[in-house]
Amino acid sequence: MWRPVLMAKLVRQFSLLGPIQAQTVAYIHNQTTVTTTALKLHTVKPITQCQIGENVSRNEKVNFLVKILNDLDDSKESVYNALDAWVAWEQDFPIGPLKEALTGLEKEHQWHRIIHVIKWMLSKGQGTTMGTYGQLVRALDNDHRAEEAHDVWVKKLGVDLHSVPWQLCHQMIGVYYRNNMMEQAVRLFKRLEAFDRKPRDKKVVKKVCDAYEILGLIEEKERVLEKYKSLFNETPSSKKPSRTSKKKSKG
Numbered sequence: 001m002w003r004p005v006l007m008a009k010l011v012r013q014f015s016l017l018g019p020i021q022a023q024t025v026a027y028i029h030n031q032t033t034v035t036t037t038a039l040k041l042h043t044v045k046p047i048t049q050c051q052i053g054e055n056v057s058r059n060e061k062v063n064f065l066v067k068i069l070n071d072l073d074d075s076k077e078s079v080y081n082a083l084d085a086w087v088a089w090e091q092d093f094p095i096g097p098l099k100e101a102l103t104g105l106e107k108e109h110q111w112h113r114i115i116h117v118i119k120w121m122l123s124k125g126q127g128t129t130m131g132t133y134g135q136l137v138r139a140l141d142n143d144h145r146a147e148e149a150h151d152v153w154v155k156k157l158g159v160d161l162h163s164v165p166w167q168l169c170h171q172m173i174g175v176y177y178r179n180n181m182m183e184q185a186v187r188l189f190k191r192l193e194a195f196d197r198k199p200r201d202k203k204v205v206k207k208v209c210d211a212y213e214i215l216g217l218i219e220e221k222e223r224v225l226e227k228y229k230s231l232f233n234e235t236p237s238s239k240k241p242s243r244t245s246k247k248k249s250k251g
Contacts, residue, residue: 061086062100069105069113079116093126102135111143133157134168137175146179158188161195169197170204182211186220202231 065086072078087094098121105114118136121127133156140149153172157164169192176185189208192199199205205228212221225232 058097058100061094062097062104065097065101066104069101069117070108070110072113074112074116076116079113080120083117083120093124095121095126099127106135106139109142111139114139115143115145130157130164130168134171137168138171141175141178146175146181149175150181150184158191161191161197166197166200166204170199170201173204173207177207177211182214185211186215186217189224199228199231202228205231 065083068082068086069079072082098117102114102117105117115136118127118132118139122132133152137149137152137157140146140152149172153175157168157172161169169188173185173188176182176188186208189199189204205224209221209224212218212224
């Protein structure tokens with residue numbers, strides 16, 4: 001269902017061309033503006049139609065996509081068209097390679113492109129996991145779109161605070177804190193407390209206490225500090241040993 005109808009037409013066109021540079025042609029066919037420079041950048045070894053999807057390694061697919069996305073302008077249409085072309089030859093939706101491409105883009109701090117890629121993926125009904133939504137929130141935050149990050153949290157992650165990992169909760173409290181959304185930060189923390197979700201990191205507690213102080217709620221700040229003071233008293237030796245350290249001690 002996710003395969004674009006346009007790609008079916010491309011298959012018929014490509015069958016008449018013989019050996020082609022399949023990925024490059026698919027990419028160029030879907031762009032509204034193409035230059036000869038772009039053609040040279042994305043040249044790959046010729047592969048026949050029967051080889052498409054078979055002889056191209058996973059790493060080549062990922063690197064090719066990252067290269068394309070880095071060379072595109074930031075328009076939603078350009079990114080969506082390139083992604084449609086990229087998946088056209090796949091029998092199954094390439095969620096694994098796509099996530100690797102997102103990791104590569106994140107290392108390069110390509111937040112705007114990450115947002116387009118994730119939204120395109122979600123529009124196909126793919127990758128609807130907490131990890132994907134968490135990455136989208138992180139990208140939106142870094143792209144200075146805190147309100148949109150808040151909307152994603154409310155609609156997709158914050159609906160069930162029983163199951164959301166503390167890592168994502170900490171991330172969202174950090175988004176609120178950095179963007180001076182202190183009321184949202186303390187509101188989220190209170191909701192987590194209501195579900196008996198206890199913070200595991202003193203950094204979370206410190207941000208919440210700072211938020212309470214900024215809001216003039218000193219009594220609430222003192223309450224939180226007292227309740228979670230054990231986190232501030234922990235020393236490295238008092239923390240639970242990791243699995244790795246346990247294995248070493250056994251050896």
